[in-house]
Amino acid sequence: MFAAAELGHVLDKEQYKIAADQLRQQLLTIQYQLKDRADFPVVILLGGVPTAGRGQVANLLLEWMDPRLIATHAFSAPNDEERARPPYWRYWRVLPPKGKMAILFGGWYSGPMWDQLTSQPDSVQYEHELGKIIRLETMLADEGALVLKFWLHLPKEQLKKRLKKYANDPLTSWRFDETDLWFLDHYDEVMASQQDLLQRTNLADAPWRVIESSDERYRDIAVGTHILEAITHHMERTSVRQKRVNAAPLMPSIDGVRLLDRLPLDADLSKESYNEQLEELQGRLNGLTRHPDFKKYSVVCVFEGMDAAGKGGAIRRITAALDARQYRTIPIAAPTEEERAQPYLWRFWRHIPPHGQITLFDRSWYGRVLVERVEDFASRADWMRAYGEINDFEAQISLANVIVVKFWLAISSEEQLRRFKEREEIEYKRFKITDEDWRNREKWDAYIEAGSDLIERTSTAIAPWHMVGANNKYYARLEVLRHLCERIEAALGPQKAGKKRKAT
Incomplete structure (x- = not known):
């Protein structure tokens, strides 16, 4: 799943400028179309390798589009208010309304991803968490929401090079912490588990988009292009809501006697x-x-x-x-x-x-x-x-x-x-x-x-x-x-x- 994101994609400055000038105008236009139609929301989840640029991508999208119509949410350890309620309560409360967008850093993947990174999670609990994610995303898609999931990828050597560069420069040392070094030390096993997670949650209505992020210019244009194409395609559908009846059929009573009749x-x-x-x-x-x-x-x-x-x-x-x-x-x-x-x-x-x-x-x-x-x-x-x-x-x-x-x-x-x-x-x-x-x-x-x-x-x-x-x-x-x-x-x-x- 990650092999195609390690091909060395690069855009030079001139290519980037031409693509960016056109893309940012198209994104702004379609954002206002989304607002006027107001028949579906857009949820953008950003995951990826440390230092791959999730924050930079979010900042760029806020720069290229109208920030009044985009909310951003990051999820760390639950606070007291969140711990007193079911785990998904904090995700439901930040879902964007129809006509608007939200950028979620990790979102509902924060728990499973972090568990995979830092420990060997309980297999039964992990399977349960994956099931919850799949059912949530299926429901959101059936309700008409457009769920866009991005994994910003870096090969191991590129991650090592970036961490060394940031560490040697006092102006950029704040960009990483000890967990990023731990990620590098356990890169192979971590990426194997992350690939399993992404493959199992790679849904038809909510697929993962793995973006090579070694070249920042390529990364930014790739993410923006995917967002533009996905929203355009969603708007072209005859109905943004799912019309298939995805449930077991009701069984009518042969003699007409119903449960409440008795x-x-x-x-x-x-x-x-x-x-x-x-x-x-x-x-x-x-x-x-x-x-x-x-x-x-x-x-x-x-x-x-x-x-x-x-x-x-x-x-x-x-x-x-x-x-x-x-x-x-x-x-x-x-x-x-x-x-x-x-x-x-x-x-x-x-x-x-x-x-x-x-x-x-x-x-x-x-x-x-x-x-x-x-x-x-x-x-x-x-x-x-x-x-x-x-x-x-x-x-x-x-x-x-x-x-x-x-x-x-x-x-x-x-x-x-x-x-x-x-x-x-x-x-x-x-x-x-x-x-x-x-x-x-x-x-x-x-x-x-x-x-x-x-x-x-x-x-x-x-x-x-x-x-x-x-x-x-x-x-x-x-x-x-x-x-x-x-x-x-x-x-x-x-x-x-x-x-x-x-x-x-």
């Missing part, structure tokens, strides 16, 4: 019994969130279900047991202009809580496979692949000590009608009912089918769905609190959780 919806529970159990469960939840070990975890609660199923009421019974400084409730409506300019999971990644905190989503990322599916807001290709993307998202955050608790609150069509009419009749409840709610009711069967499919496809061992029959709102609220406590207790461990409850 869920018991009614329960017997008096208000007196409800109030008694509510106090006990809220105290239990409060004690769990004050447990010393809870600061090692965070909680994401997802509430989905039919309109008027009681999601808001259940959420309020949870928050009544919590310190107001410890939780956030995120009501999800139609995406804003800022959110539409990003991959659909972006607006949920940004709300992932740090350890010791709870976030409650009133509606969630399941809108892609529910309302967007039923209302044709998303193409079949988009919502079909979303099942796998959602499972991957939830697995990633779960492995970072985020307890994902998902509730589907279900009511009958008759109970929904009763609650709709009650909302219209009671003054202080009228804000809860809209014309859209009545329109959605006309598509009841479509929502039941979509809900059944999403539960079937996304109820995993690490983030299972808990379906609650909610015709009796008191029963549903208690069931939500009980299951939430059980999930937190399972994470803390029964002995730790039990000891804390006794202490309170």
